[in-house]
Amino acid sequence: MNAILTARDLEKAFGSLVAARDINVVVPPLQTVGIIGANGAGKTTFVNMITGHLRPSKGSIHFEDRDITGLPSRMITRLGITLSFQVAQIFPSLTVFDNMCAATAIARAGGGLLATALTPLHAPDTLAEAEAALELFRIAQYRNLLAATLPQGVRKLLDIAMAVAGSPRLLLLDEPTSGISIEEKFGLMDVVMSALKARRITVLFVEHDMDIVERYADRVLAFYDGAVIADGDPVETLENPRIQELISGPKLKTEAARRA
Amino acid sequence: MIPRSLSIGALAFIVVAIAGPFFPAWLISLATVAFANALVVLGLIILWRSGLVPFGQALYYAIGAYTVALIGRYSGVHDIFFMVVVAALLAALTAYLTGLLLARYREIFFAMLSLAMSMILYGILVKTETLGSTDGFHVEAPRWLGYAPAAGWMRRAILFWTVLAFDGAAALLVSLYFRSIAGSLAAAMRDNEIRLEFLGISVNRLIHLNLVIAGTLAGIGGALAAFAVEHVDPDMSYWTTSGGFVFVTVLAGSGSVAAAFAGSFVFELLKSIAYDLLPGTWQMFLGAALLLTILFLPEGLGSLLLRHRRTLKAIRAAGR
Amino acid sequence: MCWPFTVLTALAILTDGLVYAAYLFLVAVGLTLIFGVMKILNVTHGSFYAFGAYGAAIAVGIYFDRGYPAAGGFLLMVLVACAIGLVLGLVLERGLLRLVYGKDEVVVVLVTYAAFLILEDVIQLIWGTNSYALYQPLDLAGTIDAGPLVLSGYDIGLVVFAALLAAAGSFALKHTTWGRLLTVVIFDRELAASFGINVSLVYTVTFVLGAMLGALGGAAMAPKISVTLGIGVEVIVLAFAVVAIGGMGSVGGAFIGALIVGMCRAAAVHLVPQVELFVIYAVMALVLVFRPQGLFTRAQPRKI
Numbered sequence: 001m002n003a004i005l006t007a008r009d010l011e012k013a014f015g016s017l018v019a020a021r022d023i024n025v026v027v028p029p030l031q032t033v034g035i036i037g038a039n040g041a042g043k044t045t046f047v048n049m050i051t052g053h054l055r056p057s058k059g060s061i062h063f064e065d066r067d068i069t070g071l072p073s074r075m076i077t078r079l080g081i082t083l084s085f086q087v088a089q090i091f092p093s094l095t096v097f098d099n100m101c102a103a104t105a106i107a108r109a110g111g112g113l114l115a116t117a118l119t120p121l122h123a124p125d126t127l128a129e130a131e132a133a134l135e136l137f138r139i140a141q142y143r144n145l146l147a148a149t150l151p152q153g154v155r156k157l158l159d160i161a162m163a164v165a166g167s168p169r170l171l172l173l174d175e176p177t178s179g180i181s182i183e184e185k186f187g188l189m190d191v192v193m194s195a196l197k198a199r200r201i202t203v204l205f206v207e208h209d210m211d212i213v214e215r216y217a218d219r220v221l222a223f224y225d226g227a228v229i230a231d232g233d234p235v236e237t238l239e240n241p242r243i244q245e246l247i248s249g250p251k252l253k254t255e256a257a258r259r260a
Numbered sequence: 261m262i263p264r265s266l267s268i269g270a271l272a273f274i275v276v277a278i279a280g281p282f283f284p285a286w287l288i289s290l291a292t293v294a295f296a297n298a299l300v301v302l303g304l305i306i307l308w309r310s311g312l313v314p315f316g317q318a319l320y321y322a323i324g325a326y327t328v329a330l331i332g333r334y335s336g337v338h339d340i341f342f343m344v345v346v347a348a349l350l351a352a353l354t355a356y357l358t359g360l361l362l363a364r365y366r367e368i369f370f371a372m373l374s375l376a377m378s379m380i381l382y383g384i385l386v387k388t389e390t391l392g393s394t395d396g397f398h399v400e401a402p403r404w405l406g407y408a409p410a411a412g413w414m415r416r417a418i419l420f421w422t423v424l425a426f427d428g429a430a431a432l433l434v435s436l437y438f439r440s441i442a443g444s445l446a447a448a449m450r451d452n453e454i455r456l457e458f459l460g461i462s463v464n465r466l467i468h469l470n471l472v473i474a475g476t477l478a479g480i481g482g483a484l485a486a487f488a489v490e491h492v493d494p495d496m497s498y499w500t501t502s503g504g505f506v507f508v509t510v511l512a513g514s515g516s517v518a519a520a521f522a523g524s525f526v527f528e529l530l531k532s533i534a535y536d537l538l539p540g541t542w543q544m545f546l547g548a549a550l551l552l553t554i555l556f557l558p559e560g561l562g563s564l565l566l567r568h569r570r571t572l573k574a575i576r577a578a579g580r
Numbered sequence: 581m582c583w584p585f586t587v588l589t590a591l592a593i594l595t596d597g598l599v600y601a602a603y604l605f606l607v608a609v610g611l612t613l614i615f616g617v618m619k620i621l622n623v624t625h626g627s628f629y630a631f632g633a634y635g636a637a638i639a640v641g642i643y644f645d646r647g648y649p650a651a652g653g654f655l656l657m658v659l660v661a662c663a664i665g666l667v668l669g670l671v672l673e674r675g676l677l678r679l680v681y682g683k684d685e686v687v688v689v690l691v692t693y694a695a696f697l698i699l700e701d702v703i704q705l706i707w708g709t710n711s712y713a714l715y716q717p718l719d720l721a722g723t724i725d726a727g728p729l730v731l732s733g734y735d736i737g738l739v740v741f742a743a744l745l746a747a748a749g750s751f752a753l754k755h756t757t758w759g760r761l762l763t764v765v766i767f768d769r770e771l772a773a774s775f776g777i778n779v780s781l782v783y784t785v786t787f788v789l790g791a792m793l794g795a796l797g798g799a800a801m802a803p804k805i806s807v808t809l810g811i812g813v814e815v816i817v818l819a820f821a822v823v824a825i826g827g828m829g830s831v832g833g834a835f836i837g838a839l840i841v842g843m844c845r846a847a848a849v850h851l852v853p854q855v856e857l858f859v860i861y862a863v864m865a866l867v868l869v870f871r872p873q874g875l876f877t878r879a880q881p882r883k884i
Binding site for chain 2: 621679680691693695696702856859
Binding site: 073074077078082083089090091092093094098102103105106107109113116117118119120121122162163165166 | 452469
C-alpha cells in the first residue's frame with residue numbers, strides 16, 4: 001500500500017537557526033501518529049511544512065504520490081490535507097450549524113471564487129451534509145447556539161468537524177486536548193477518533209498529554225532539538241528512559257487515564 | 261423567513277410602482293434621486309457586512325454620472341439603457357482596478373485610501389475645462405429605445421419606473437448573493453479570516469469581488485441620478501458625497517436589502533424637510549440624527565425591525 | 581539683473597511650496613497628534629480650524645479697528661485660537677468622545693463626522709453666511725524684496741512660526757516628561773496604562789491640545805483667505821492627506837508630509853496647473869499603497 005505521507009531529509013532553517021533537520025518519516029494510510037516533544041523541538045515546524053505554511057529549506061514531502069514540497073497552503077488544502085488548530089478557529093458570530101454549513105458549502109463548491117458567489121449557502125445537499133457532520137461529532141444538540149458561547153470542548157469538536165468538511169485524507173491536529181479539563185479529554189478524543197475513523201482519515205496529532213498519546217496513537221514520533229529521536233510503538237517509546245528524560249517525564253497514570 | 265421578506269418586498273415594490281407617479285412632482289423627483297442613490301447604499305451594505313467602510317464610493321458614483329452625461333453630449337446616442345450599461349461597465353472596471361489595491365487593506369487605511377482615490381477624480385474633474393470644471397454641465401434627457409417621452413409628468417414617471425426597475429433587479433440579485441456562500445460569509449470574514457483561508461477561500465479575492473459589486477452598483481446609481489437631477493458636477497466625487505452615503509448606511513443599518521431603499525428615501529425626505537423647515541440648520545439636524553443612531557441604535561433603524569424579529573424567533577424557539 | 585525664467589520659476593516654487601507647507605503643517609499637526617495618541621481620525625478637526633479662523637477674523641478684526649498696537653494683535657490671534665480650542669476640545673472630548681471610547685475605529689470617525697456636521701451649522705447660526713476678511717495682519721507685516729521676488733512678511737512669519745512649532749513639538753515629545761508620556765501612549769496605550777499612566781487624562785489633554793493647534797491653524801490662515809462657510813470641509817481632506825503621508829502620530833512626519841505636499845502643489849501650480857488638486861491625493865494614495873502607516877511611523881508591532 002502506498003504511503004499517504006512521505007517526508008525525506010526534511011529541513012527548515014531560519015537564517016542560522018535550524019528548527020528542524022533530517023526528518024525522514026513514512027506514514028501509511030489510516031495510521032494514527034502521535035507527535036510529541038518539548039516546545040521548540042520542531043513539531044510545529046514539521047506540521048507547518050506539511051500544510052504549506054512553511055517552505056522547507058531542504059528535502060521533500062510527498063502526499064500519496066504527489067510532490068507537495070513548497071506548495072501554497074490553499075492548494076494543499078484542496079489536495080486533501082487539512083489542519084485543526086490548537087486555538088479553535090471558528091466563526092464566533094455564526095451559529096454552530098452555520099459554521100458547519102459554511103465549511104461544508106465551501107468544500108463542495110471547490111474553491112473557485114465565482115463558484116462560491118453562485119452557490120447558495122443553504123443548498124439542500126449542504127444542509128444534509130452539515131447535519132450529518134454535527135451528528136458524527138456529537139455536537140448536533142448545540143446547532144442553534146452562537147459559536148462564541150460554546151464551551152471549550154464543543155469549540156474544539158466544531159473546529160475539527162469544520163476541518164474535515166471537505167473529506168480530506170490527512171488531518172493534522174495541533175494539541176487537540178489542550179485547554180480541556182482532564183475529565184473531558186478522553187471523552188473528546190473518543191468522539192474525535194471514532195469520527196475520523198468512520199471518515200477514513202489518516203491523523204497526525206501533536207500532543208503534550210502522554211496518556212492521550214499512549215491510548216490513541218498507533219505510532220509515536222518524538223522530536224527533540226529539531227530532530228526525530230524516536231519513531232515507533234507508543235508504549236515502548238514512552239517507556240524508553242531517554243524519552244522520559246527528555247520529553248515526557250516518568251510515567252504517572254492520572255486517575256482519569258486509569259479509569260479509561 | 262426567506263420567502264416572507266421577499267414577498268413583502270415584492271408587494272412594497274408593486275405598491276410604490278403603481279402609486280408613485282400619482283404623487284406630487286417634487287415627491288416623485290425626490291424619490292427618483294433617492295432610489296438611484298439607494299443603489300450606492302446597497303453596495304455599501306455589502307461592504308459594511310464584510311467589516312469595510314469605504315469613504316470613497318463617490319468615485320464610482322461620479323464615474324457613472326459623468327459617463328452618461330458625456331455619452332449624451334458627445335456621441336449622439338441617447339438610449340438610457342445603453343448609457344447605463346456603459347456606465348456600469350466603466351464603474352466595474354474602475355472598481356476592479358482600484359480593488360487590486362484596496363482589497364489588501366483594512367479599516368482606517370482602507371477608508372483613507374478609498375477617500376484619496378475619490379479625491380483624485382475630484383481634482384481631475386475640477387480642473388478639466390472640457391468637463392465644465394466646478395460648474396459641471398447639463399445632462400440631456402435620455403430616450404427609451406427611441407421613445408422620447410414628453411417633458412413633465414410622462415418623462416418623470418417613466419424615469420421613476422426605470423429607476424425602480426433597476427432597483428428591483430439589484431435588490432433581487434443582491435438578495436441572492438447574500439444567500440450564496442460568498443455573500444453570507446461576510447460576518448465570517450469579519451470574525452475569522454484565518455479560518456476562511458484554511459477552508460480554501462482567499463479573503464482578499466472575496467473582498468475584491470465585493471468591491472467590484474459595490475462599485476458597479478454605485479456607478480449605476482450615479483448614472484441614474486444624473487438623469488434624475490439633469491446635471492453632473494465634480495461634487496459628485498467629493499468626500500462629502502461619500503460621507504452622505506455612509507451616513508445613510510449607518511442610519512438604515514446593514515441588516516437587509518430593503519434597508520438601502522427605505523433608508524435612502526427616508527434620508528432624502530428628511531433632508532428636504534429639514535432644508536425647508538430649518539434652513540441653515542439641516543446639517544445639524546442630520547448630524548444629530550447620525551449621532552443618536554450611532555449611540556443608541558448601532559445597527560441602524562433597520563435593527564429595530566430585526567430586533568423584533570429576533571425576539572419572536574427566540575420566543576418560538578424557547579417554546580419548542 | 582535679469583533672472584532666467586527657469587530660475588525664477590524654481591524660486592517661486594520653492595517659496596510658494598514653503599509657505600503652503602507651513603500652512604499645511606499648522607493645520608495637520610493637531611490631527612496627527614490626536615490620531616497618534618488616541619487612534620482617532622478626528623473629522624471635527626475641520627471645525628476647530630473653522631472656528632479658529634472665524635474667531636480670529638472677528639476678534640482680531642475688532643482689535644485692529646480700535647487701533648490697538650500691532651504686536652498685541654498677533655498675540656491676540658494666538659490667544660483667541662487657544663481659547664477656542666480649549667473650549668471646543670473640552671466639550672467634545674468630555675461630552676461626546678468618552679461615550680464611544682473603545683468602540684470600533686470607524687464608529688468613532690463617524691461620531692466625529694456627525695459632530696463636524698453639527699458644528700458646521702453652529703458656525704452658520706453664529707456668524708451667518710457672510711464672509712469675513714482679516715487684512716490687517718497682512719498689511720502690517722508688509723513685504724520684503726528678496727531679489728526678483730516680493731515676499732509677504734506674513735508668509736515668512738508663517739513659515740518661521742511653523743518651523744518653530746515643529747521644533748518645539750519634537751523637542752517637547754522627546755525631552756519633557758509630558759512629551760515622553762505622550763510618546764509611550766502613542767506607542768502602546770495598554771502598556772502605558774499598566775505603567776500607571778493616567779491614560780484618560782492624557783487623552784483629554786491631547787485632544788484639547790490638538791483642538792488648540794487646529795484652531796491656531798485656522799487663526800493663522802484667516803488673513804490669507806476669505807473666512808466663510810465651508811472652509812473646514814476643504815481643509816479636513818488636505819490635513820488627512822498630510823497626516824497619511826507623514827505618518828499618523830508623528831510630528832516630524834507631519835512636517836515632512838507638509839513639505840512634500842506643499843512642494844508638489846507649488847510645482848503643479850506653476851508648471852502643470854491642471855493637476856494641482858490631483859497631485860496631493862495622488863501622493864497620498866501612493867504613500868498609502870507602499871507604506872500604509874505613513875513615512876515616519878514605526879510599523880505598529882503585531883499583536884496576537
